[in-house]
Amino acid sequence: METTISHPTIQRPRRSWRQSAMAYQIYCEFVKTIRVPIFLFSLFVLPIMLFSLFVLPDIHDTQNGIPVGRYSLATFTIYIVMMAGVFSTAISIANERARRWNVLLRATPMRTADYFTAKIVTSLAMGGLATLALFVFARIAGDVSFSLGSWLELLGVAAVSMVPFITIGLFIGYAVGSQAAPAIANLVVLPLAFLSGVFQPYDDLPGFAKTLAHYSPAYHASRLTLRIAGAGDDRSIAVHLAWLAGYTLLFVLLARRFYRRDEGKAMG
Numbered sequence: 001m002e003t004t005i006s007h008p009t010i011q012r013p014r015r016s017w018r019q020s021a022m023a024y025q026i027y028c029e030f031v032k033t034i035r036v037p038i039f040l041f042s043l044f045v046l047p048i049m050l051f052s053l054f055v056l057p058d059i060h061d062t063q064n065g066i067p068v069g070r071y072s073l074a075t076f077t078i079y080i081v082m083m084a085g086v087f088s089t090a091i092s093i094a095n096e097r098a099r100r101w102n103v104l105l106r107a108t109p110m111r112t113a114d115y116f117t118a119k120i121v122t123s124l125a126m127g128g129l130a131t132l133a134l135f136v137f138a139r140i141a142g143d144v145s146f147s148l149g150s151w152l153e154l155l156g157v158a159a160v161s162m163v164p165f166i167t168i169g170l171f172i173g174y175a176v177g178s179q180a181a182p183a184i185a186n187l188v189v190l191p192l193a194f195l196s197g198v199f200q201p202y203d204d205l206p207g208f209a210k211t212l213a214h215y216s217p218a219y220h221a222s223r224l225t226l227r228i229a230g231a232g233d234d235r236s237i238a239v240h241l242a243w244l245a246g247y248t249l250l251f252v253l254l255a256r257r258f259y260r261r262d263e264g265k266a267m268g
Contacts, residue, residue: 021109021110021111021114022114022117022118025110025114025115025117025118026117026118026121026122028118029092029118029119029121029122030122030125030126032092033088033092033122033126034126039087039088039091042083042087043080043083043084043087043088043126043127043130044129044130044133046083047076047079047080047083047130047134048133048134048137050076050079051072051073051076051134051137051138051142052141054072054199055068055069055072055073055076055142056141056142059142059143059144063201063231064201064203064231065230065231066229066230066231067144069138069142069143069144070144070145070146070229070230071201071226071229071231073134073135073138073144073154073229074154074222074225074226074228074229074231075196075197075198075222075225075226076134076198077131077134077154077157077158077225078158078161078193078196078198078218078221078222078225079193079196079198080127080130080131080134080158081127081131081158081161081162081165081221082165082189082192082193082196082218083127083130083189084123084124084126084127084130084162084165085123085127085162085163085164085165085166085168085169086165086166086168086169086172086185086188086189087169087182087185087189088119088122088123088126088127088169089119089120089123089166089169089170089172089173090168090169090170090172090173090181090182090184090185091173091178091181091182091185092119092173093119093169093170093173093174093181094172094173094176094177094178094180094181095178095181097173097174097177097178097262098177098178102262106263116170119166119170120163120166123162123166123169124159124162124166127158127159127162128155128158128159131155131158132155135151135154135155146228146229150228153228154225154228157221157224157225157228158225160224160241160244161221161224161225161244163244163248164217164221164244164245164247164248164251165217167247167248167251167252167255168188168217168247168251169185170251170252170255170259171251171254171255171258172184172185172188173255174255174258174259174261174262175254175258192216192217192218193218194209195209195212195213195216195218195219196213196216196218196219196221196222197219197222197226198222202219202222217243217244217247220239220240220241220243220244221240221244223235223240224237224240224241
């Protein structure tokens, strides 16, 4: 009498087609982004150049009682966050609208959520990589030192702070055309960088700029990174996060409104 031994089969989890579509859309968005040399230069090279020109010569001085290198790295982190958040989304979406690529995507089975998720994930990834590049340069060239926990906390704050700037980029991308988007993005990022203390410490700003800075998302983001560097203000972390959350909600609503306006024009 023969005995048949059956072996249990291993059931491997299968990814749904929607998960696969989202992953592929993120991959395509990332590849498309890294194929734009001018964007990579402005995001990866320009902050390091500015750090070399304005920070390295005075790297051993102190600012507000802490080394200039630590103070400046905290503010330059927010500069990268703004660049990655605003420019990567605003210009990308405006160009796709100009080429009618967004209309073609709406005719495919891809969900709108997948499209926006790919934009957000790509911006976060590019901003994170650029921030890490600046960290490595500051550590090697300027001997800027933090504990491992502080490095990771700084990177985490950068990721959280990037969210409202991504929503600003979404709003610009749907509010203006492809030719105006780079100019509008510059008009947004440069004043915010000034108010956040990138080019001039907050204490050295004119009186009107100090008052205006308190209503800027860049100011509240930089206060979070400066706290890690040892130069925070007397406000709690929750207050700064609340301001960033408020700006995120505001520009999500504005971006949604202009997205629907654009969808109505394209699809009738």
